[in-house]
Amino acid sequence: MELNDFMGSKSGSTYDRLETPKTRNAKNPGGDTAGGRCSRLTAVCLGLLCVLLLTAIIVLWVKFNHLATQSDYLQRSVHNLTVEKEGLEASHKNSVGEIRANKNKVTAEKDKLQTSYNNLIKEKDQLQTRYNILAEERDQLQANKSTVTTEKDQLQTSYNNLIKEKDQLQTRYNILAEERDQLQANMSTVTTEKDQLQTIYHNLVKEKDQLQTRYNILAIERDQLQANKSTVTTEKDQLQTVYNNLSKEKDQLQTRYNILAEERNQLQTSNINLTREVDWLRNNNKNLTREKDQLQTNNNNLIIEKEKLQTRYNNMTLERDTLRSNFNNLNNLNKQLQTTCKSKVVDIHVQLGWRSFGSSIYYLSDEEKTWSDSRHYCQDRGADLIIINSKEKQDFAVKTVGGKRAWIGLTDRHTENVWKWVDGSALTTGYWLPGEPNNAGEEDCAEVMGVVMKEGWNDIPCTNKNRWICEKSITDN
Ligand SMILES: [Ca+2]
Ligand SMILES: [Ca+2]
Numbered sequence: 001m002e003l004n005d006f007m008g009s010k011s012g013s014t015y016d017r018l019e020t021p022k023t024r025n026a027k028n029p030g031g032d033t034a035g036g037r038c039s040r041l042t043a044v045c046l047g048l049l050c051v052l053l054l055t056a057i058i059v060l061w062v063k064f065n066h067l068a069t070q071s072d073y074l075q076r077s078v079h080n081l082t083v084e085k086e087g088l089e090a091s092h093k094n095s096v097g098e099i100r101a102n103k104n105k106v107t108a109e110k111d112k113l114q115t116s117y118n119n120l121i122k123e124k125d126q127l128q129t130r131y132n133i134l135a136e137e138r139d140q141l142q143a144n145k146s147t148v149t150t151e152k153d154q155l156q157t158s159y160n161n162l163i164k165e166k167d168q169l170q171t172r173y174n175i176l177a178e179e180r181d182q183l184q185a186n187m188s189t190v191t192t193e194k195d196q197l198q199t200i201y202h203n204l205v206k207e208k209d210q211l212q213t214r215y216n217i218l219a220i221e222r223d224q225l226q227a228n229k230s231t232v233t234t235e236k237d238q239l240q241t242v243y244n245n246l247s248k249e250k251d252q253l254q255t256r257y258n259i260l261a262e263e264r265n266q267l268q269t270s271n272i273n274l275t276r277e278v279d280w281l282r283n284n285n286k287n288l289t290r291e292k293d294q295l296q297t298n299n300n301n302l303i304i305e306k307e308k309l310q311t312r313y314n315n316m317t318l319e320r321d322t323l324r325s326n327f328n329n330l331n332n333l334n335k336q337l338q339t340t341c342k343s344k345v346v347d348i349h350v351q352l353g354w355r356s357f358g359s360s361i362y363y364l365s366d367e368e369k370t371w372s373d374s375r376h377y378c379q380d381r382g383a384d385l386i387i388i389n390s391k392e393k394q395d396f397a398v399k400t401v402g403g404k405r406a407w408i409g410l411t412d413r414h415t416e417n418v419w420k421w422v423d424g425s426a427l428t429t430g431y432w433l434p435g436e437p438n439n440a441g442e443e444d445c446a447e448v449m450g451v452v453m454k455e456g457w458n459d460i461p462c463t464n465k466n467r468w469i470c471e472k473s474i475t476d477n
Contacts, residue, residue, distance in 0.1 A: 342474045349472070356474075357396050362386060363470040364400050371445040374407045374468035375422065383472035385409030387421045388448070394431045397469060401450035407468035408457070410446035412437070419446070432457045 346356050354361045369377065371385075378384050386408050388394050397408065409422035416439065419427040437443065437459035445462035448469070449455060460466075 345474060354470075354472075355400065358392075359475050360471050360473045362396075362400060362472075364406060365467050365470075368465040368467055370465060371407050371411070371462040371468075374466070375409070377468070378470035378472075381470065381472070383470040384422045386448075386469040386471040387423060387425075388431065389421075389425075389429070391431075394448075397448045398450045398455045400469060401448055401467070403450055403452070405447050405449045405451070405458075405466060407466050408446050408448050409471070410457070411444055411462070412459070413444040413462060416444075430457060 346354075346361060349361045349363075350356065352363075354363045356362075363378075363381075363383070365374070365377070375385050386393075386397060388397055388408060388410075397406075400406075410419055410427060411422075412419045414420070417437070419430070419437070421427065431448075433449065433454060433456035436457060437446070439459060441461060443459035443461055445464075446457050446459055447466055448457055
């Protein structure tokens, strides 16, 4: 109604304001064209304005309704909150009342507890006192307990000993019981035997009486027999003498019989052997006769051959004597040539720097080579490194190197510490310097030193370079 009023009032006024020009235009058609156009434009603008206003009014109406709804909701909420506040206030009042009531109860209980606490303090003091008393009693009891424990241990020991003694006594008792049982068994046996013996005794007494009677009879018979015995004894002695004589004769005869039997057996054996020998000799005789005939034939042939050989032997003896004479002449010539040749060889080598000593010549090099190269040098000249196998040769070598040093033909390169000469012979006597050979750094070749106070041998590495001494035997050439 308000909106309609509003629209009606608005429309009416606007219409009034628009009515005038239209009316004016209607009143003046075709009079003023520009004024009509202006009026229409104004009317359109007013229409648009009205539409805008209407739209704004609708939006505001919608918002108003929304706000009214929210306001109702808020009012209901406020109402609910008010109700709740009142409920809470009532609850608060009730709670305060309860709390106050509880506080009074708690205060009363606190008083009771205080009273109880005081009572408990008193009881605690009493208990403390009683506890102290009990502690003292406990200590006393503890002391008593240790005493009792000691006594208990002693009693336990005594008890154990008694147990052992009891066991021993039990064992002895068992043994004694067994012995007693055996003795009882023996006693019953002995009693039985005693009864038997009693019976036997009575029987024996009877027999003794019978025997006494028989003994008397026998005594009489014995006297008679005693008389007979002396007679028989005399006869027995005579017969014994005869028997002894006969026994001796029998033994002699037996001995002679045995000797004769042995002789007979020997003769029989000899007879058999002789028979065999006779047969064997007969056979041999036949064979020998045949062989003798053959030998006789052979002997005749041999005599003929011997005569032939004797002739040849005589001829050959003559030839041998001639050849021997020729051989001696040639041998002497050979020795002269050898001597001449050796002296020539020595002369030639001496001219080349070699030195003569004994049956060999020696060469001391001026240059230096390894042990192997030095040896090759010597071998290329029909010689080898020097072999020092005597004191004279050692002195000669020392004198030859004269204050220097040189390789000799001694090495242990094949087996460590087994020194051998270049001809393969083993070292027997060495002239080593003190402390040598020491193989200090694989030293396998020997050198001779002629330095004063150091005249002897030393082992050094074979690859060292050194002078050397060649040795060449004159008798080999
Ligand atoms: Ca060595
Ligand atoms: Ca050495």
